[in-house]
Amino acid sequence: MYLQILLNLYTFIRKCDEFYLMKQIELALNSMYTYNVYTYYFLGVFLMDIEKILGYLLNTSARLIKHDMEKQLIDFDITTAQWAVLKLLDSWGELTQTEIADKLKSDKATVGFIVAR
Numbered sequence: 779m780y781l782q783i784l785l786n787l788y789t790f791i792r793k794c795d796e797f798y799l800m801k802q803i804e805l806a807l808n809s810m811y812t813y814n815v816y817t818y819y820f821l822g823v824f825l826m827d828i829e830k831i832l833g834y835l836l837n838t839s840a841r842l843i844k845h846d847m848e849k850q851l852i853d854f855d856i857t858t859a860q861w862a863v864l865k866l867l868d869s870w871g872e873l874t875q876t877e878i879a880d881k882l883k884s885d886k887a888t889v890g891f892i893v894a895r
Contacts, residue, residue: 859892 847858856864866881867873873881879889 857892857895859888860895863889863892 844858847861851858851861862882863878866878870877870881875886875889875893878884878893879886882889
């Protein structure tokens with residue numbers, strides 16, 4: 779399943795060169811278009827599908843991988859956040875709570891809660 783998502787992502791990136799994307803954006807900005815949560819239409823012509831948008835594909839991949847990690851970490855009685863802190867400490871050695879928060883792009887309070895558990 780992950781392989782298919784990554785293949786879709788790769789295919790999407792290969793097909794969408796910068797010129798094409800800029801042209802689509804220009805059409806959308808300079809002309810009449812409608813928008814809803816899932817799609818963009820330009821004068822009734824379909825422009826984008828949520829399942830082909832890079833951010834959506836990356837987010838979906840990340841959620842699926844995290845879900846599988848959570849299932850694997852159940853045996854060790856730790857969460858993915860705790861695993862991330864442990865992996866960070868293994869890679870970098872001794873770190874302060876602030877340094878951990880910076881490297882994980884989190885806040886100190888959240889890291890403090892993770893470490894306390």
